Amino acid sequence: MEHSLRHRASEAIDPEMRQESGLSPFNQLVVSAILGLVLIGVLETEVHFIRSFGGLSDLLKTVLFVFFAAEYLLRLWTAGLNPRFRNALHYAVTPSALLDLAVLITFALPYLGLETTVFRLLQLLRLLRLARIGRYSRAMNLVVEAIRSRGTELILSFAFALTLMLGAATLLYIVEGPTQPAAFGSIPRAMWWAVETLTTVGYGDAVPVTPLGRILAAVTALCGIGFIALPTGILASAFSDALRRAREERAHGHPD
Amino acid sequence: MEHSLRHRASEAIDPEMRQESGLSPFNQLVVSAILGLVLIGVLETEVHFIRSFGGLSDLLKTVLFVFFAAEYLLRLWTAGLNPRFRNALHYAVTPSALLDLAVLITFALPYLGLETTVFRLLQLLRLLRLARIGRYSRAMNLVVEAIRSRGTELILSFAFALTLMLGAATLLYIVEGPTQPAAFGSIPRAMWWAVETLTTVGYGDAVPVTPLGRILAAVTALCGIGFIALPTGILASAFSDALRRAREERAHGHPD
Amino acid sequence: MEHSLRHRASEAIDPEMRQESGLSPFNQLVVSAILGLVLIGVLETEVHFIRSFGGLSDLLKTVLFVFFAAEYLLRLWTAGLNPRFRNALHYAVTPSALLDLAVLITFALPYLGLETTVFRLLQLLRLLRLARIGRYSRAMNLVVEAIRSRGTELILSFAFALTLMLGAATLLYIVEGPTQPAAFGSIPRAMWWAVETLTTVGYGDAVPVTPLGRILAAVTALCGIGFIALPTGILASAFSDALRRAREERAHGHPD
Amino acid sequence: MEHSLRHRASEAIDPEMRQESGLSPFNQLVVSAILGLVLIGVLETEVHFIRSFGGLSDLLKTVLFVFFAAEYLLRLWTAGLNPRFRNALHYAVTPSALLDLAVLITFALPYLGLETTVFRLLQLLRLLRLARIGRYSRAMNLVVEAIRSRGTELILSFAFALTLMLGAATLLYIVEGPTQPAAFGSIPRAMWWAVETLTTVGYGDAVPVTPLGRILAAVTALCGIGFIALPTGILASAFSDALRRAREERAHGHPD
Structure with missing residues (x-):
């Protein structure tokens, strides 16, 4: 009993x-x-x-x-x-x-x-x-596999974004630094603005005011679109790829 | 008559x-x-x-x-x-x-x-x-089918995003809470900031000001890119999949 | 001469x-x-x-x-x-x-x-x-064809977004209107906030302040992700489709 | 030695x-x-x-x-x-x-x-x-090839975005210029707002206040979604295409 x-x-x-x-x-x-x-x-x-x-x-x-x-x-x-x-x-x-x-x-x-x-x-x-059970496990495997299969491309686009961010921050530090020392007075400070802008968060606590600063910021913001589009495009192709592979494996009788 | x-x-x-x-x-x-x-x-x-x-x-x-x-x-x-x-x-x-x-x-x-x-x-x-008629109905079926076919993956990426949001809010509550009690004085308050940042809305009513808070916020904002890229990638592959299936069904003479 | x-x-x-x-x-x-x-x-x-x-x-x-x-x-x-x-x-x-x-x-x-x-x-x-010449013309045809081939789906996701926007604006008008009449005192005013939030622009000139208003706004902002992901996913699959069709036509000897 | x-x-x-x-x-x-x-x-x-x-x-x-x-x-x-x-x-x-x-x-x-x-x-x-070595090189080639293969489409969508930006800036210069000369008093100034809005950064330093200005801004912000969706869709299809080509080449015994 x-x-x-x-x-x-x-x-x-x-x-x-x-x-x-x-x-x-x-x-x-x-x-x-x-x-x-x-x-x-x-x-x-x-x-x-x-x-x-x-x-x-x-x-x-x-x-x-x-x-x-x-x-x-x-x-x-x-x-x-x-x-x-x-x-x-x-x-x-x-x-x-x-x-x-x-x-x-x-x-x-x-x-x-x-x-x-x-x-x-x-x-x-x-x-x-x-x-770790059932369909959530299979879905998680699919998501993890899709991300891992494009690991190198994602790291590269991250490195590219970091370089872009550093370049934008350096330029705005030079252009806006003298006018707005609190927000652009050093490259680490300008980096905060660059992250905000490239990720399109845009809190508005650090905004360029000089004409040249705004032109550079506009170019940075436009590059921010690519910054979102690149990983999205990589992941989208990775998902359709991972899914097709999973379907083919099932069709050819492989277990798992 | x-x-x-x-x-x-x-x-x-x-x-x-x-x-x-x-x-x-x-x-x-x-x-x-x-x-x-x-x-x-x-x-x-x-x-x-x-x-x-x-x-x-x-x-x-x-x-x-x-x-x-x-x-x-x-x-x-x-x-x-x-x-x-x-x-x-x-x-x-x-x-x-x-x-x-x-x-x-x-x-x-x-x-x-x-x-x-x-x-x-x-x-x-x-x-x-x-x-509920004609081509709008077929298009809606396609959209609904595409979303439903990846339901588990979308729920998972939502759960992942929620966890990320909770983690970011907890860290900023600890780091920024003492300096800005109105915006970061509790985890629910910091959650408001986390939602704003991860969705890249960025109203600017809650912004970290300490160096450590900004570093954590920058990491959160960068993760926000993945937060958008993940569901977009999942949906993009779901749409191309749903469409190809619809075309194949039509080609093989299945009705509907 | x-x-x-x-x-x-x-x-x-x-x-x-x-x-x-x-x-x-x-x-x-x-x-x-x-x-x-x-x-x-x-x-x-x-x-x-x-x-x-x-x-x-x-x-x-x-x-x-x-x-x-x-x-x-x-x-x-x-x-x-x-x-x-x-x-x-x-x-x-x-x-x-x-x-x-x-x-x-x-x-x-x-x-x-x-x-x-x-x-x-x-x-x-x-x-x-x-x-209207050369490769720009072909590229424009591809882009226009891709958008047109998913016209119904794009209109549907726009109608869905408009309904979501109207719903969010109505709720925030009810919840935040009494506290902030300038920004949320009528549904058309709250619509301005809803557009800002769902498109993730987030100027910060209209921000909910009550706890319930913020919870509703957070849900709206999270839906905004889908608002971006849906048309992106539809267009991504449309592009890969339009391109494959163009390649197949070329392979099977069809002109154009 | x-x-x-x-x-x-x-x-x-x-x-x-x-x-x-x-x-x-x-x-x-x-x-x-x-x-x-x-x-x-x-x-x-x-x-x-x-x-x-x-x-x-x-x-x-x-x-x-x-x-x-x-x-x-x-x-x-x-x-x-x-x-x-x-x-x-x-x-x-x-x-x-x-x-x-x-x-x-x-x-x-x-x-x-x-x-x-x-x-x-x-x-x-x-x-x-x-x-320039190993798998990073291959991944970079894939990313570069994917971007280059859709160069014309990406340039077109950029030209389209620039035209949209110019049109939006001109309209808001006419509508909001008299009320807010500092932010909308000339087309170049209004362009700064247009970039902020179409890229969904939204710092909040330039915000329309008149009803007509807000309606035009809402339309612009909604177009901004397409502005992100178009290049993302193009890139996503380019990636899945470049990858399939790379796989087929490997399958058919081509070196590289």
């Missing part, structure tokens, strides 16, 4: 032990709990939120701590059924189990007077493990 | 009863009237417009109300000829007829002292029904 | 009479003169330019007027050699010759106290005629 | 003499030194950096000068082993060796009271020579 319960728990908890595809209802709950904890962590930094919902937020964190502690113990209990692990201790020293433990420890940090914001983001890493 | 008139009215009003392709002249008038009513609804919110053209606008609304009321009655009268409906009452309870009725009711709302702006937008939904 | 001179002039002036491909040196000069005249027209609107270079600019305009008048007379003189025209008068009433005449008349407008800026832009139309 | 040392030095220094693919450890050091020198040159323009790290920066420059001088002499010594050069003098007058010499001379410029910033950027050119 206990054995059967442990087996069923293992199937519910461990994606590798599950026969059906997709996330088990238990793991869907874990994903929601992780996202909820991240959301609470984010909202807790806002003083207006703490004032209005501080009590509710503390209650939810206690509930989530109990839930994650129970999940951790359940994982230890059922780990021995997965042939990859000899016993619970063998599982407990895997990176994924240590990450779970680290997340549990972050709950104690505020009582020690420590900042927990960054550590909370660790929890997002836990989602990666659960995402 | 009455029968023939009703048949001709049915052909003019009901796209499904029309032999020729394309919108009938009557339905083109209905589309114009809907767009005109939406435009009046939009302009009426502007006090300068009401002052200058308030009388004209009220007159036009009365004309349009009479027109839509007449259209509704005509649809009820001719519905029985469409084999899909047993009688006028059977048609009157379809979602599309209820929507038409709801739009007529919105004309009465101002006399009851209620805000009508949002309800006016309901009328845009009526356009969907009329758009 | 005169006949031979007229023939040589015809070959130099009329692209249709020229044996070699590409623009003749005379027409290259005409293109430069047109661009020069447009540039002078643009610069003349700037008071700082008039103060420093007003005399030079007037001199250049006189030279260009004499040049364009001579070009017009030469075209009339050689038109009879082109089999498309019966005589000089037949050529003089073609749209292209009337455009040339209209440009000559614009030189007289300032003496009549009229604004010439907009009329000057007419001259850009003259470039279209000269561009 | 000396001969063998010279041969080994030649292999380490001259990429053409190296048997293995990739950069030799020595040349990796040269690349790092060049990047380091560029970085120091950039940082030295910032007065806060000079105040804190001026001494360290001067020390590093001396070290780098000695390193680059030694590298230059080593290249002269080993040049004779490369069959392309008759002797050290023959190598010394090649553009690449003259560039190396020019870079060494820039170290002396500050002592002559001259600005070195722009000359420092010359050093980036040296990276081009080292980049």
